Amino acid sequence: MLRTSKRPGRWRQALWAGLTAMLLAGGAGCKQKMSYQPRYDPLERSEIFTDRTSARPAPAGTVARGFLRDNPGLFLGRKENGDYVTEFPFPITEAVMKRGQERFTIYCTMCHGFSGYGDGMIVQRGFSPPPSLHNPETREKSVGYYFSVITNGYGAMPGHAHQIPVSDRWAIVAYVRALQLSQNARLEDVPAAHRKDLDAPTAAAQATTSASGPHSGGTHR
Numbered sequence: 001m002l003r004t005s006k007r008p009g010r011w012r013q014a015l016w017a018g019l020t021a022m023l024l025a026g027g028a029g030c031k032q033k034m035s036y037q038p039r040y041d042p043l044e045r046s047e048i049f050t051d052r053t054s055a056r057p058a059p060a061g062t063v064a065r066g067f068l069r070d071n072p073g074l075f076l077g078r079k080e081n082g083d084y085v086t087e088f089p090f091p092i093t094e095a096v097m098k099r100g101q102e103r104f105t106i107y108c109t110m111c112h113g114f115s116g117y118g119d120g121m122i123v124q125r126g127f128s129p130p131p132s133l134h135n136p137e138t139r140e141k142s143v144g145y146y147f148s149v150i151t152n153g154y155g156a157m158p159g160h161a162h163q164i165p166v167s168d169r170w171a172i173v174a175y176v177r178a179l180q181l182s183q184n185a186r187l188e189d190v191p192a193a194h195r196k197d198l199d200a201p202t203a204a205a206q207a208t209t210s211a212s213g214p215h216s217g218g219t220h221r
């Protein structure tokens, strides 16, 4: 009884082994065909197209999604006629100004200094000094000019288009304007109600002035 019951068991084993082997071989065959199917290497010659190149040019007028830069004021700081714009392309809020201050500190202060006098740390270590952002002729430049200088660079200054996104470049321009005003404000710029405060600094302001002095160190301008 034992013997007879064992025999069909062996046969079944052999049958399964055979089937599995066939399936595996079939699978491998499939894989091989797919990896050897015809394809082009990059820039390979093609006989199908009249220009004989397998690399197909993008249809005329194709624009990468999100890259249709059809607003020259925003993206170039220029009007349609090529002149620099004199107005910001979007409203300058307190949040934009704070962002500009932060980005200016990161990207500009090492050369231009914290206050824009052109005495940043790497200038103190020998890099060519930029002009002060408070020069009368620099202050007169339009916002579009500043945007363009940040974007494309200027003489020894490298362009920042690849590092700083468009909206941040405008935020920096806004902050540069604030810096310029901070160093060249007239009495008339202060609301009449607050003018008396100028001569009477608050207790807090007095404490900071005596502790460090606004420009005493020089390095934190």
Ligand code: HEC
Pocket (backbone or CB within 6 Å): 104, 107, 108, 109, 110, 111, 112, 127, 128, 129, 130, 131, 137, 138, 141, 146, 149, 150, 154, 155, 156, 157, 158, 160, 172, 176
């Ligand atoms: C690596 C140093 C360096 C960095 C970083 C740098 N600048 Fe400059 N910048 C210069 C130098 C140097 C010049 C003058 C170039 C020349 O005259 O050849 C200059 C010129 C300028 C001018 C032109 C001034 C004028 O009188 O027309 C502006 C505006 C300006 N920079 C703004 C910025 C702003 C804003 C940033 C930050 C986004 C920045 N720069 C980052 C070094 C730098």
